[in-house]
Amino acid sequence: xxxxxxxxxxxxxxxxxxxxxxxxxxxxxxxxxxxxxxxxxxxxxxxxxxxxxxxxxxxxxxxxxxxxxxxxxxxxxxxxxxxxxxxxxxxxxxxxxxxxxxxxxxxxxxxxxxxxxxxxxxxxxxxxxxxxxxxxxxxxxxxxxxxxxxxxxxxxxxxxxxxxxxxxxxxxxxxxxxxxxxxxxxxxxxxxxxxxxxxxx
Amino acid sequence: xxxxxxxxxxxxxxxxxxxxxxxxxxxxxxxxxxxxxxxxxxxxxxxxxxxxxxxxxxxxxxxxxxxxxxxxxxxxxxxxxxxxxxxxxxxxxxxxxxxxxxxxxxxxxxxxxxxxxxx
Ligand SMILES: Nc1nc2c(ncn2[C@@H]2O[C@H](COP(=O)(O)OP(=O)(O)OP(=O)(O)O)[C@@H](O)[C@H]2O)c(=O)[nH]1
Ligand SMILES: [Mg+2]
Numbered sequence: 001x002x003x004x005x006x007x008x009x010x011x012x013x014x015x016x017x018x019x020x021x022x023x024x025x026x027x028x029x030x031x032x033x034x035x036x037x038x039x040x041x042x043x044x045x046x047x048x049x050x051x052x053x054x055x056x057x058x059x060x061x062x063x064x065x066x067x068x069x070x071x072x073x074x075x076x077x078x079x080x081x082x083x084x085x086x087x088x089x090x091x092x093x094x095x096x097x098x099x100x101x102x103x104x105x106x107x108x109x110x111x112x113x114x115x116x117x118x119x120x121x122x123x124x125x126x127x128x129x130x131x132x133x134x135x136x137x138x139x140x141x142x143x144x145x146x147x148x149x150x151x152x153x154x155x156x157x158x159x160x161x162x163x164x165x166x167x168x169x170x171x172x173x174x175x176x177x178x179x180x181x182x183x184x185x186x187x188x189x190x191x192x193x194x195x196x197x198x199x200x201x
Numbered sequence: 202x203x204x205x206x207x208x209x210x211x212x213x214x215x216x217x218x219x220x221x222x223x224x225x226x227x228x229x230x231x232x233x234x235x236x237x238x239x240x241x242x243x244x245x246x247x248x249x250x251x252x253x254x255x256x257x258x259x260x261x262x263x264x265x266x267x268x269x270x271x272x273x274x275x276x277x278x279x280x281x282x283x284x285x286x287x288x289x290x291x292x293x294x295x296x297x298x299x300x301x302x303x304x305x306x307x308x309x310x311x312x313x314x315x316x317x318x319x320x
Contacts, residue, residue: 009271010261011235018233018264018297019304019312044270048232049277070275075232075266080315087233087264104232107298109312135303180320187316191309198306 009041014082021086021183022105024093025114026122030143030173031090032074034114037179039076039088048073050100071100088183093126102133110137110190112182114173117148120159127160137190139167141182230280230287232266235295242291255282256291 023031036043047070074090091101093113105111111130115123130138142156151159153168162168169185171178238259244252251274258268269279286292298304
C-alpha cells in the first residue's frame, strides 16, 4: 500500500497554503462517498485518537476520567491552484465524536452536514452543536438516496428546525458535479459570512 | 526476535515510538499542515526508524494526514514525530489557518474560484 501510486501522491512544490472542509454526518450517510467523488486522490484513511466527549469526573480520586478511543477518518484532496490545496475530512457526527470533529473544524473553511432524509433525527445533535458553536460556517446537504420520499425545502427546514440563514442543498454524493456544487455552496456561504464579519468589525 | 506484527499491535507501542510523550512540543501542526523534508539536513544516526520513515515520506510535499495514512500510523503519533523534526530543522512545515482564527474573505474567494474552475 505504501508504494502504490507514489508518483502522483505528492503535491506540486509550489503549494504553500492548505485549507480544509469537514464533512460531518451520521453513520452510512455518504461521507466517504462524497469525499471519493471529488477527491483527486483515492480517499485515504487515518486513525485519530481522541478523548471521549462528556467524560465525567471521578469525584473520589478528584481526577478527570480520561477515556481515549480511536476513530477512523477518511479524507481526500483537491489542488485548487499552484499555491492552494483543499483537504476534505469526513468524520462521524455523533456526540461521542465531538472532540474529534470540533478539533478538525478549528480553522476550517466550514462544515458540510450530510443528512439522509430517512434518518433526519440522526443529524439533530450535530446541528445543535454547530449552532451553539456559532463561529464555524456550515450548510446542510441532503444526500439523495433512491426510493426516498421527496420533501420540499420548507418541509426539510421545518423538520430540522434550521436557522433561516443556514443554507440547505440537495445532492447525490456519488455524482462529482453535484458533490462539487455542495462544496461550492458551503464556501460561498462561508465567504459571505466572512465578508459580513469584516464589515462589522 | 519478537514477531514484528505482534509488536506493532501492542498498545504500548505508540508511547514507545514517541519517547514516552503523548503531546507534541508545538501546537502549530494540524492534520492539513504541509510537510517537506529539508534536503540539506540528514538525520543523526540516533534517529528512530519512524522518524526516518516520516522524513523519507516527506521528500516531496504532502500533508501530515497523508503522511500518517501512507505510513499507517495514527495522526497523533505523526504529529509528535513531525513536531520534533520541525524543531530540529529536518522538516519544513507550511501551515493552514491557525486554530483560533478563520480564513479571511480573500482566501475564501480563492477557494471558491478554484472549486468553480474545477467543477
Ligand atoms: N443511492 C445513493 N447511495 C449512496 C449515496 N451516497 C452514499 N451511498 C451509498 O450509501 C452507502 C454508505 O455510504 P458511505 O459513503 O460509506 O457513508 P459514510 O457516511 O462514509 O459511512 P460511515 O463512514 O460508515 O459512517 C454506500 O453503500 C454508498 O454507496 C447517494 O447519494 N445515493
Ligand atoms: Mg465513511
